[in-house]
Amino acid sequence: MIKKRYSNSFISLWIGEIISEFGGAAGGIINGLLLYEFTGSKEWMGVLWFVYFLPSLILQGISAPFLNHVIKEKMLKNIQLIRSGSYLFPFIGYLSGTELGIIGGLVVLQIILGLLQPIYASLSFSLLPDISEEKQLVQTNSLLDGTIRLMSFIAPGITSLLLLFIPLHVIYVISSIMFLLSYLSLAQIPYSSTNRVATWSKKFWWKELQAGYETFFQLPELLRLTFLSSTVQFAVGVTMVLNVPFIRSELNGQAWEYAIFSGMFPVGYALGMVLLSKLAKNNITMYLGLIGGGFSFILLYFVESIPFAWTFELLGGVLFPLYNSQSAAIFQQKAPRERLSQLSSVRLLFLRVTMPLGILFASSPLLEISTRLSYLLIGTFIVLPGIYYFITTLIGYVSELKEKKVTKTS
Known part of the structure; x- marks a missing residue:
């Protein structure tokens, strides 16, 4: 039914979203549990969110012009591959057995996720008109958005069941595998554009940044x-x-x-x-x-x-x-x-x-x-x-x- 209604490219994107949202939600739950288990500190929880949001918002504010000049499908799958590797940092930190290793691994993970999430979300949002018919855009947006909401509901329950059988830190390996599977799903989407990164200069970047914000407000x-x-x-x-x-x-x-x-x-x-x-x-x-x-x-x-x-x-x-x-x-x-x-x-x-x-x-x-x-x-x-x-x-x-x-x- 889904295959008949939507394009193969959209289905690949949708499956990639389902898998990665589960992996991300499961990893997010484990982040808090692992950090509190080792530090017993609510303050460190705040720091963890701070290192996620602050670099993320700064990068998003200044990187927008670059997104017009990349191959969206290629960038999306590469982001999932990087995310897959990043979930191994806290796993390695846990194996080190030290508080510094745990906190360091979590901080590195949060920084990487914070930097990549806005780029991924912006590109997947802008890719939809390329892989969906215009009359289907409302439905495809609904399907992707609903998938994210459902994963936020389903993932905690499944993660809790997994913790009955496997150690806490092993969930990071599962999250890593999930993002790798998401990469493989996104790799099925053929390139719909042939954009190449332009010759960047400070002047060109500033001009593009201004043009983007001016267009938005106009x-x-x-x-x-x-x-x-x-x-x-x-x-x-x-x-x-x-x-x-x-x-x-x-x-x-x-x-x-x-x-x-x-x-x-x-x-x-x-x-x-x-x-x-x-x-x-x-x-x-x-x-x-x-x-x-x-x-x-x-x-x-x-x-x-x-x-x-x-x-x-x-x-x-x-x-x-x-x-x-x-x-x-x-x-x-x-x-x-x-x-x-x-x-x-x-x-x-x-x-x-x-x-x-x-x-x-x-x-x-x-x-x-x-x-x-x-x-x-x-x-x-x-x-x-x-x-x-x-x-x-x-x-x-x-x-x-x-x-x-x-x-x-x-």
């Missing part, structure tokens, strides 16, 4: 969609801090009840993918998805029982794909093809910056905002602009219908 529709997606990512950052205290303290839930709550969104996302395949793909359903997803946060403000919290989290998961997949497809369609890789990187930069801002907002001691009020605020941040653009879209459709009627009668 395309109001892409800017608007990126802004709206950024509000969603900001909300995700907030919930990363709030979800545990909300279930455990506000609602006096047990650990298993929080585990179900955390799984509701990815399960809902999978259902949302199915729903999206049955609905009309247009701006009305897109903005309804955004409004409904934002409203699911507002509903948590009023929740008094855990089953209702599960229900509203599931609802958010079902509705957000209606916006995410369609907005991604519009970006891919409307961005100039020759600059799509660069503009994808700029878009991703905005999305990645707002998530840490959400974490800072939720955890700052200077902002004494209750957990419930925080849910209300982030939901409002999403819903209000969503309603505005929904109304303007509706007015535009009504105007078009009136014009068509006038044309027919005349």
Whole structure:
């Protein structure tokens, strides 16, 4: 069924994503467990994320021009090969039996992953229009995005089962093998472009960087969609801090009840993918998805029982794909093809910056905002602009219908 509907190149990319997302999620879980086992320090956990995000954001901000001049398929598979090798650093560090070896291996791994992830995400996003038909872009974006969400739900459970039978550090070898298999899957994608790296100079790089950002800010529709997606990512950052205290303290839930709550969104996302395949793909359903997803946060403000919290989290998961997949497809369609890789990187930069801002907002001691009020605020941040653009879209459709009627009668 999948083979009949999508191209072989997309299927290879999709399989590569499934395998690598599982390997990455499993490795991420082990990172925290291994570091805490050796150091017993929460501070080192913060350092581990710091060395992941800071180099990543800096590189993403300055490397965007290079992405216009690379062979995307070749770069993607090479990144997976490098990631495969990088997961062996903490494994070797563990075998050294020293705290320095463990921390050093984890730091090297996080730096490599942090540098490569934004490049990989930008290139895979910009590759989709080359390996999918334009009318399939909403569905292919939905499938890839849903795969990532599902792996974040499935991988922890499978990893926990693996830990019953094999030592902690061996998971790194499994992650390494997963990325190697992903490389082999991506190697099946034929090159759709023959771009070669240009002769780079400081002047040329600066000129290209300026041109990319100027192009981005001169395309109001892409800017608007990126802004709206950024509000969603900001909300995700907030919930990363709030979800545990909300279930455990506000609602006096047990650990298993929080585990179900955390799984509701990815399960809902999978259902949302199915729903999206049955609905009309247009701006009305897109903005309804955004409004409904934002409203699911507002509903948590009023929740008094855990089953209702599960229900509203599931609802958010079902509705957000209606916006995410369609907005991604519009970006891919409307961005100039020759600059799509660069503009994808700029878009991703905005999305990645707002998530840490959400974490800072939720955890700052200077902002004494209750957990419930925080849910209300982030939901409002999403819903209000969503309603505005929904109304303007509706007015535009009504105007078009009136014009068509006038044309027919005349």
